[in-house]
Amino acid sequence: SAVISQKPSRDICQRGTSLTIQCQVDSQVTMMFWYRQQPGQSLTLIATANQGSEATYESGFVIDKFPISRPNLTFSTLTVSNMSPEDSSIYLCSAPDGTDTQYFGPGTRLTVL
């Protein structure tokens, strides 16, 4: 299985600021995924991050709000821009293990005041 780490594990931010979340995979993967889990809710896909191309965003998510970088096959970042309290969530990255089975990082718990 893929081993995935995320930084930071949690943060408390002020309204209007931005936070960049890092995701590192222990093996090279073509696709990485970013999900959001709002309090008491399930996971919602934000975007798919492919190495060497622009990220693909799901309906309701835009690049200006959630810019994503994918500089190599083991690393990706998600930035939450111009934050508001509604962005308070757990942000999770995931990657497949070479099959179509996805494994998740430990998540970043974000609180926006």
Added chain:
Amino acid sequence: QKEVEQNSGPLSVPEGAIASLNCTYSDRGSQSFFWYRQYSGKSPELIMSIYSNGDKEDGRFTAQLNKASQYVSLLIRDSQPSDSATYLCAGESNSGYALNFGKGTSLLVTP
């Protein structure tokens, strides 16, 4: 819109009993399905994957898939208090490996 539906529960079962968790999906194009367990404050942990109609067993867990009925289930035999968690059902979306998740079923196993 591709949806995965689960009963949110909570589902309460006594220790040693069989817990039955159910899930339906709307996207007939989905081929792969997954059950994840999520403890409070933790990230989802894969329990089972299933791709073909029928049953798939792994230890105390059995996943069942019926593509004609668009139905996926997870049975947990000899339930333990440590099985108390939220169980998420997910189907593969048309974005390749990205997953559509249900809202999860909360399971409580009482001693």
